[in-house]
Amino acid sequence: MQNILDELSWRGLIQDKVTGLENILRKKTTVYIGFDPTYDSLHIGSLIPIIVSIHLQNIGHKQIVIIGEATGFIGDPSEKKNERIFLKKDILQKYVISIKNQIFNLFSYHSKKIELLNNLDWIKNITFIEFIREIGKHFTVNYLISKDSVKNRIKNKKKGLSFTELSYSIIQGYDYLHLNRTKNCQLQIGGSDQWGNIITGIELIKKITGKKVYGFTCPLITSPNGLKFGKSEELENIWLDRNKTSPYKLYQFWINISDNDAEKYIKMYTFLSKEKIENLIVEHRYNPSKRLLQKKLANVITKWIHGDKELKKITKITSILFDNNNKILQSLNEDIMTSIYENIPHILFSKKELNYGIFLIDILKNSRFLKSKKKANYAIKNNSIYVNKIIIKKNFLLVKKDLIKDKYILFQFGKKEFFIIKFI
Incomplete structure (x- = not known):
């Protein structure tokens, strides 16, 4: 004591x-x-x-x-x-x-x-x-x-x-x-x-x-x-309620914190011993690209708030989203696709809209993934937009054959921002 x-x-x-x-x-x-x-x-x-x-x-x-x-x-x-x-x-x-x-x-x-x-x-x-x-x-x-x-x-x-x-x-x-x-x-x-x-x-x-x-x-x-x-600062918060902050967003918050914050928060947010923490910090500094501290924090806190089952689901989703192999999407089952949809920004569209196709620029703007056609055009020209993990170099028409599991289209902006549309 x-x-x-x-x-x-x-x-x-x-x-x-x-x-x-x-x-x-x-x-x-x-x-x-x-x-x-x-x-x-x-x-x-x-x-x-x-x-x-x-x-x-x-x-x-x-x-x-x-x-x-x-x-x-x-x-x-x-x-x-x-x-x-x-x-x-x-x-x-x-x-x-x-x-x-x-x-x-x-x-x-x-x-x-x-x-x-x-x-x-x-x-x-x-x-x-x-x-x-x-x-x-x-x-x-x-x-x-x-x-x-x-x-x-x-x-x-x-x-x-x-x-x-x-x-x-x-x-x-x-x-x-x-x-x-x-x-x-x-x-x-x-x-x-x-x-x-x-x-x-x-x-x-x-x-x-x-x-x-x-x-x-x-x-x-x-x-x-x-x-x-x-x-009272709703827009700035990382909530414990999954309906306000998804388990994926909670996990990614810790994954993306700075190295300085990670060294500070590993002491504050975990009950690991001083010896264990100091060893982790040394190991992290030796190879910071592995983000050992961030991953430890993300695992510990996500498991505490949402449980071990949810943590396993989130780590699975994370590995899928950041995997550069576009073929992985077609191999996913409905449960995983549902989890991805529930955990990242998403919106519903009518599948009828795909009968004659929807231009990528329009869908990016209408889904509010990007705020304007100007920003969407700029992102495409700079090779920053991916559709179903394939980099897009020009505006094109999205049709039913682009759907994953006949329901979903996954969009990515840059390295970390994802958005998914479900067509029903």
Whole structure:
């Protein structure tokens, strides 16, 4: 237990921490993390606090996970330029169920038991007058507006910050107080954007009970363009829900990360030993073209999220898509073609449209694989378009004989972008 902070620090899993944290980690304690159900799926950034929790469980600490249905009604202003749009009650409850199921599956995969609670169960029992009298009195306005998440919003005079959002930090602090009273919880973990909220809870517990409790944050994971993964940044995310991010896309995300990110993430996202990781890094640096680190991450995380059967299917699909032999497509069975269709960008067309043929330029534009005829023409002239793995050097007419299994046509743009059309 004494070495757990060194272990987490080496893995890059600690950003900010309360002084004396090592004291509470020398003995078994109760830890909590929380997720607001502001969307119906977690994303790869959400895995980091869960991974930290599993590391702590491995040495005997107890884990509580909070689904923040109450705080989800408000929305955390941290890192937000604008006020969140309030979710309707029925939508929020659907999100609660989805997030709850994902959390159970993530911990169950590693054979870990958790206590899963909903903060609405205790928030709903306190009246507004009670809350502002018994809890709100412990925080000055100056204290609340000193937090970065609040200061940044106040600077924007047009948008400002509502009282509703200003109260978020106190409500989350009350969660920590409630868990400390009822579960003897003494440690809270969150993303680095939660540091201010965690400190609010620590201060509240100290003022009301006199007890010393602790907290630390994990770094936020960002997309290649530098934006954080978050449940409100839908277009930037790699989701855990297969209907939002296909298992193939999840796998390819890890395959395509940079070598620097791969060296960082192999420590953060896997439970491999330090010795094993260091050996992998040395081997990878010796021959980076093999992408050993990227493949290890893709295999480990895809298997965790979608299971071993799905991983095998994805590795099969990947080998087919990146195989330069065009004859391989005709040998595929219907199950594999269906898997390819489900996992890469796709669209349905009527087979009747092939009766008189469709020009390649038109099908590329109409399928939105390429945004315009101009871009499609440019790609063809530059030998960047493949149809059923055959490079195309000029516009031509697609007809029924071009179909794979009498249903599909596979398109490729450059080395990595694929698109498939199913004709019915």
